[in-house]
Structures are given as C-alpha cells and as structure tokens.
Amino acid sequence: ELIGQAFPYTPIANPRHMVPDWTFGIQEEHLQKMVDEVRGKGAQVVVLLSHNGMDVDLKLASRLSGIDAILGGHTHDGMPAPTVVKNPGGQTLVTNAGSNTKFLGVLDFDVRGGKVQGYRYKLMPIFARLLPADADMQAYIDGVRAPLQGQAGRKARGHRGTALPPRQLQWLLGPGHLRRVDRRERRGPVLLAGRALGYLAAAGRHHHHGSADGPDRHHLPVDHAQRVHRHTDQGDPWKTWPTTSSTPTPYYQH
Known part of the structure; x- marks a missing residue:
C-alpha cells in the first residue's frame, strides 16, 4: 500500500505570495489511522511517499508504527543507504534519492509470511547523456528555450x-x-x-x-x-x- 504526504508549512516551502493564508499540519494521528486501516485490509507492505523532507521523515518514523519505509523528497538528500528508525511497532526505513533525477533509489523487499523479512536498497546514479531524450519533452524544452536563444552567451555587466x-x-x-x-x-x-x-x-x-x-x-x-x-x-x-x-x-x- 502506498500513502502520500507533503511538507505542511507551505509559506516556508514555497514563496508566501503563492499560497496566501494556506497552511496545514502533519496530523500524524490521521496518518496513523490510515496506516492501521490499510493494514487491517490486508496490506503486507506499507510505504509512505513523502515530500516532507528528511528531518521531518526521521521524526515521523520514530513516532508512528506500521510503516515499512518512507521514500522521501524535498530536501534533496542523496542517501547511499536507508536510515533505520526504531519505533513502537518495530522499525521504518527512511531514505531520499537526491533531486532532479540525478539518482534512482531502488528498494526491494523480501516479504514472507505477510511481513517484511528483509530488504535490498541501491542508490543508482543516472547518466543523462547516456539515455535517449524523450521526444515530446525535448520538443517542449526546445520551444521554451527558443525565444531566449538570442540572449545566450551575452556577457553580464560588471565583474x-x-x-x-x-x-x-x-x-x-x-x-x-x-x-x-x-x-x-x-x-x-x-x-x-x-x-x-x-x-x-x-x-x-x-x-x-x-x-x-x-x-x-x-x-x-x-x-x-x-x-x-x-x-x-x-x-x-x-x-x-x-x-x-x-x-x-x-x-x-x-
């Protein structure tokens, strides 16, 4: 089962004028109820897809139970190995795979008897120059850049x-x-x-x-x-x- 959550305090995570008078809390009690609900429905593995940031994820993992792993973002940490966080229900793996597709975090679970018995994690670097560009996305990028090409290479004033x-x-x-x-x-x-x-x-x-x-x-x-x-x-x-x-x-x- 996959559950998603984002960093709550929006005026800090984004320019304030973009989100006027809009903020919300982590509400971990609600998240715990959701985890308990999906476990009750038979979920053998529960993963939280998070945009909270590494620090918030580490604290969240220590206070909740029933989450096997938190795959996070927002703070752009390239974690070569997950951090194992102990909590009342056992433990939770917390990791973050950098930013801007520089890495791909791969987490494999060994699930037996309805529970996670082990895991394997790799932080794989992405070599963009070795991968073919997506045709539609490349066309979009070229279209956005086209009006600005005349300014390319122009020297900035002052030094x-x-x-x-x-x-x-x-x-x-x-x-x-x-x-x-x-x-x-x-x-x-x-x-x-x-x-x-x-x-x-x-x-x-x-x-x-x-x-x-x-x-x-x-x-x-x-x-x-x-x-x-x-x-x-x-x-x-x-x-x-x-x-x-x-x-x-x-x-x-x-």
Whole structure:
C-alpha cells in the first residue's frame, strides 16, 4: 500500500505570495489511522511517499508504527543507504534519492509470511547523456528555450574577482537574480550562477532547505530563494537571520 504526504508549512516551502493564508499540519494521528486501516485490509507492505523532507521523515518514523519505509523528497538528500528508525511497532526505513533525477533509489523487499523479512536498497546514479531524450519533452524544452536563444552567451555587466561578505551579499541579492545557491558544510563559498560571492559558516549539523526541527537547526539568510528575495510586488518583508532561525518545527503547525 502506498500513502502520500507533503511538507505542511507551505509559506516556508514555497514563496508566501503563492499560497496566501494556506497552511496545514502533519496530523500524524490521521496518518496513523490510515496506516492501521490499510493494514487491517490486508496490506503486507506499507510505504509512505513523502515530500516532507528528511528531518521531518526521521521524526515521523520514530513516532508512528506500521510503516515499512518512507521514500522521501524535498530536501534533496542523496542517501547511499536507508536510515533505520526504531519505533513502537518495530522499525521504518527512511531514505531520499537526491533531486532532479540525478539518482534512482531502488528498494526491494523480501516479504514472507505477510511481513517484511528483509530488504535490498541501491542508490543508482543516472547518466543523462547516456539515455535517449524523450521526444515530446525535448520538443517542449526546445520551444521554451527558443525565444531566449538570442540572449545566450551575452556577457553580464560588471565583474568582481573576490568574494563578497555575507552581509553585502544579502543587500545585493534581489528578485529575479537568484539562480543557484550552493551551500556547503562548515565553511564554503556561496555561489550565484557559478560565481563565488561570499562565505558562510555552518551553524548547525545540516542545511536542508524548507524544514527545521530542533534547537541545533539554524537557517542562514541565503539557504532558500524566498528567504533571499524581497518580493517587493507582494510586500513581503526581507527575511533575516532572526526570522528564519526562529521558524517553528512543522510538528507545531495544524
């Protein structure tokens, strides 16, 4: 049996103006009832397809019983092996296969006597250049790119050969300019369109976007697009360190 769930606190997972006044909770009690229901109907294997993020999935797995595995997304963790989480009903495998089809997570169960007796998991890399492109999708992509081909290769105005301090980086980043922020553990460069712009220091153990759980989790001002963009047309305030680091855990949202 497959059950689906998504990260609940939508104004954190998405730009606030896209989901005004819309949020919902994890409601683990309802999820437990659903798991119990499908088990009662004879399901021998229960898998949760999740877009909660790795941190939320790990906590969820520790509090619920009857789920054999959680195949997750949202935080883009490439897990070479599942994390085995103990819970009152036994254990749950929690894994995440990266993002953007860079990997394919393959989980095989050994089911005997109506129960999972074992498993085999592989995180398989996807080599896109070795696979033929889907004709319909390639045609769609080419159509979207066609009007922009005239701008390809045009040099951007200005150049800076040294890294910008994080505070200056905050003020310079504005709507429409954020392309990709590459965060690294401990200390590392902040990259914008492949160019080093500044340095940041890791404040917590992990830096996953969109989810937070526990006092040791801190969000840096550049760890997610809507926390950097000003969204001036929507009147959204500038998201600063105190705002993002104090975001409550999704378990307190209802």
